[in-house]
Amino acid sequence: MSTASSTQVNCSINDKDDESLEIFSIIWLDKDVRVKVNQDIQQKLRCIINQLKIFDDVEECKQYIEHRSKYDRLVLIVSDELSRQFIHLIHELLQVSTIYVRSRDKTNGQQWTQNFIKVRIISEELEELIAEVKEDHKKQMKVEEPLPTNMFSFDEGRSTTEINGHIAFAQLLTDCLLRLESTEMDRKELISCLEKEYAGNPSELDKLREFQKKHTAENTMHWYTRDSFFYRTLNGALRKNNIHMILLYRLFIADIYHQLKKFQCLNRVEVYRSQLMSIDEINNLKKYIGDFISINSFLSTSTKYKVANLYKGSGSQKINLERVLFEIKADPKVSSAKPFGSISKISQFNEECEALFMLGAIFHLKSINLGEDKVWTAKMSLCDDKEHKLWKVLADMKKKIGFECTTLGTLGRLLWRMGKLDLAEQYYTRFLKELSPDDPSIISVYADLTDIASLQGYYDKSMELQQKLYDIKKQNPRFDYITKEKLEGFLQISDQDLKLDDEISCGGFGVVYLAQWLSRHDIVAVKRLHLNPLNPQAEKEFFKEILAINGIRYPNIVTLYGPCVEKEKYAIVMEYMPLGSLYKILHQDKLSLDWCDRLSIALQAPKGINYLHQLEQPMLHRDIKSLNFLLGGSHEGYIVKVCDFGLAKTRNETTRQTQLTHAFAGTLQWSAPEILLLEKHTEKSDIYSLGVVYWELATNEIPYSGHQNTVIREFVISGNRLKIPDATPSRFSALINECWAHNANDRPTCSHAIEEIQECINGKMISKIPANVQWVQSGVTVAGGQRSGDSTDKLFCPYGLFLDDDDQNDDYR
Incomplete structure (x- = not known):
């Protein structure tokens, strides 16, 4: 028979074979235990380790211990009477930490237990027991808490698919936690x-009430380093992989992340950690020397060797456990995604000089060797974010699962792929409660729930969900063509979540507004379609095209956050570029750009288009013009991003139905001759339009300004082109002519255009400056000398080269 002094936790966060949220538990085995362990003793022990299980039967106690997780640590208290028949049965188990034997004859007890290293003989005095347990537990928490690790390698000769899968999902879960907003219901x-x-x-419970009253984001680290429920249960959840408990803690995990960013170590450091490990764990580590190790919890270390050395003790205190000292080199420039911070100023134990690494940090395991002092030394270094190649796998998985906008639906998909079907169902159900009845995401959620129920073996429930899905589609005909696969990772933004401010621009497609995205506290651009509501065909094309471009992310492409799909409020929410379009800068603001700026813009413009052309399913822009290149600024100059790609059919339908008639996709001044002849649009058609944009950069003029469309059409079809100014650098002029060649096959690719512009920027394109130029002091750097090649090659984007060979001193003023 057994009794438990702590209340049994039956809430959903616990696996059926794991009763405690903490790592450590006390097991008391004694025939007369209910007589000896009064309420006062129980309270004192639970102040040290909360979970207290009491047994009076040896076999029952043994079975309980054997079924504990490898991440549990058990402190046993055994009566002298039962110790001889019990200890040999469980002594070798990894989860058994320390065994206290209460004996009247300590000398005799020490003799027969000398081969059982985990055993401590103490008197039957209960106060002595409590004092011993309390003192020992301080060190146990430092070095005996299991270190949850996964080793992985990208060595093709080694099969690590399963291990790498565990790591990938652990990394994704951490990323999801940091992105997903916590709710009051979670708290x-x-x-x-x-x-x-x-x-x-x-x-x-007193500490818990204090936490409810006084916790703030700024003092989360105070609670994490304090000896309380917070550290014990959060650490227990991470080490036991109690996913639901981790999810409930996600707000506080995010707080710790931000605190580590705030107190990030500024310079490269070497830190230390002591750990007791089994010889099997060490041998497994040795297999991965030269590979990578992922820590699936926060990693506490010290910048002081003496502190770590103190905790490792003077000898191996447990059977089959070895003392290990981790020496870790960490450079803050290496890993931005997983910060590490010096937290002494905000820690409850500032004398320990603690450096804390973020959950999920990945290290390169350099070596592990046994020293003469019988201590293993494992040397590691913090990995660069892209050093371990796992980032490519994670990036692909994020795209498939839909991480661009993280919701409870994203979490449900991730849990499903992790094989956590019950949790996936739970979070999908929560997500349904957050969705409005007209949100198309409902379709994908019910479709996923249907599949999950089948996988769980709940076939009747699966049929009920399938019927529910059918009813929803019947009530909302516009959902008929939206399938579950198309909607994965697809964010619809409520019109109520947007506050429109000033109008930025207006075109045949729609009106663009500066807006506030309220729930994200972000400034965005919102393009509201002219045609509201869309007819069924236009609506179908709108969804298809938005779904096709959803998830495209590239530095030179404007980010699409998602559409508004509420009736009569169709819109596209996208990244806001504060400087506006290239057209605005050149023709409205009339900024005077030097050739360094022009070439920088010319280099960036085709990069986004090139990315679209080289997708697995290539995408044509179909409407390249200076209006569709948006600019921002940075300390390095202009940032250029292409926008309005992939929406040709919606654009045509809206312009047609609003009587802003276009005969083809695109805008006439920038359109290639084959498009004007209503032929098929190709990649080379996009290149032609890019050539016209380059002409704008060279001239600061609007193409064909003041001319009628019929005149422009005839001019272009006849093979004529706009005049390129003589002052245009020859190489750039040649590239423009290549881009707008009449025969599409004679035009370059985007990749070639990028290479040509890069060559120009590298200094190989230099204009000739007239010999009679008058120099003035205006901040221009003049470099050169009497010998060829002195220093002109050191200039970035030189204005030109002045050749003077008359051996006379010129007057530069």
Whole structure:
């Protein structure tokens, strides 16, 4: 028979074979235990380790211990009477930390237990027991808490698919936690579970009430380093992979992340950590020397060797456990995604000089060797974010799961792929409660729930969900063509979540507004379609095209956040570029750009288009013009991004139905001759339009300004082109002529255009400056000398080269 002094926690966060949220538990085995362990003793022990299980049967106690997780750590208290028949049965188990034997004859007890290194013989005096447990537990928490690690390699000769899969999902889960907003419901559920866990433990309940009143984002690290429920349960969740508990803690994990960013170490450091590990764990580590190790919890280290050395002790204190000292080199410039910070100023134990690494940090394992002092030394270095190649796998998985806008639906998909079907169902159900009835995401959620129910073996439930899905589609005909696969990772933004401010621009497609995205506290651009509501065909094309471009991310492409799909409020929400379009800068603001700026813009403009052309399913822009290149600024100059790609059919339908008639996709002044002849649009048609944009950069003029469309059409079809100014650098002029060649096959690719512009920027394009030029002091750097090649090659984008060979001193003023 067994009894438990701590309240049994039956809430959903616990696996059925794991009762405690913490790592450490106390097991008391004694025939007369209910007589000897009064309420006062239980309270004192639970102030040290909350979970207290009491047994009076050896076999039952043994079975309980054997079924504990490898990440549990058990402190046993055994009566002298039962110790001889019990200890040999469980002594070798990894989860058994320390065994206290209460004996009247300590000398005799020490003799027969000398081969059982985990055993401590103490007197039957209960106060002595409590003092021993309390003192030992301080060190146990430092070095005996299991270090949850995954080793992985990208060595093609080694099969690590399963291990790498675990790491990938652990990394994705961490990323998801940091992106996903926490709710008040999560906080309440967390508090409820903690109240159940610590029922009957007034000391921890007092701390919990204090936490509810005084916790702030700024003092989260205070709670993490304090000896309380917060550290124990968060650490327990991470080490036992208690996913739901981790999710409930996500707000506080995000707080710790931001604190680590705030207190990020500024310089390269070497830190230390002591750890007790089994010889099997060490041998496994040795297999991965030269490979990578992922830590699936926060990693506490010290910048002081003496602190770590103190905790490792003077000898291996447990059977089959070895002392390991981790020496870690970490450079803050290496890993921006997983920060590490010096937290002494905000820690409860500032004397330990603690450096804390973010959950999920990845290290390069350099070596592990046994020293003469019988201590293993493992040397590691913090990995560059892209050093371990896992980032490519993660980037692909994020795109498939839909990480661009993280919702509970994203979390549900991730949990499903992790094989956590019950949790996936739970979070999909929560997500449904957040969605409005006309949100198309409902279709994908019900479709996923249908599949999950089938995988769980709940076939009747699956049929009910399938019928529900059918009814929703019947009630909302516009959902008929939206399938589950298309909607994965697709964010619809409510019109109520947007506050429109000033109008930025207006065209045949729609009106663009500066807007506030309220729930994200962000400034965005919102393009509201002229045609509202869309007819069924236009609406179908709108969804198809938005879904096709959803998830495209590239530095020179404007980010699409998502559409508004509410009736009569169709719009596209996208990244805001504060300087506006290239057209605005050249023709309205009339900025005077030097050739360095022009070439920088010319280099960036085709990069986004080139990315679209080289997708697995290539995408044509179909409407390249200076209006569709948006600019921002940085300390390095202009940032150029292409926009309005992939929406040709919606653009045509809206312009046609609003009587802003176009005979083809695109704008006439920038259109290639084959497009004017209503022929098929190709990549080379986009290149022609790019050539016209380059002409604008060279001239600062609007193409064909003042001419009628019929005149322009005839001019271009006849093979004529706009005049390129003589002052245009010859190489750039040649590129323009290549781009707008009449025969599409004679035009270059985007890649070639990028190479040509890069050659220009590298200094190989230099204009000739007239010999009679008058120099003035205006901040221009003049470099050169009497010998060829002195220093002109050191100039970035030189204005030109002045050749003077008359051996006379010129007067530069």
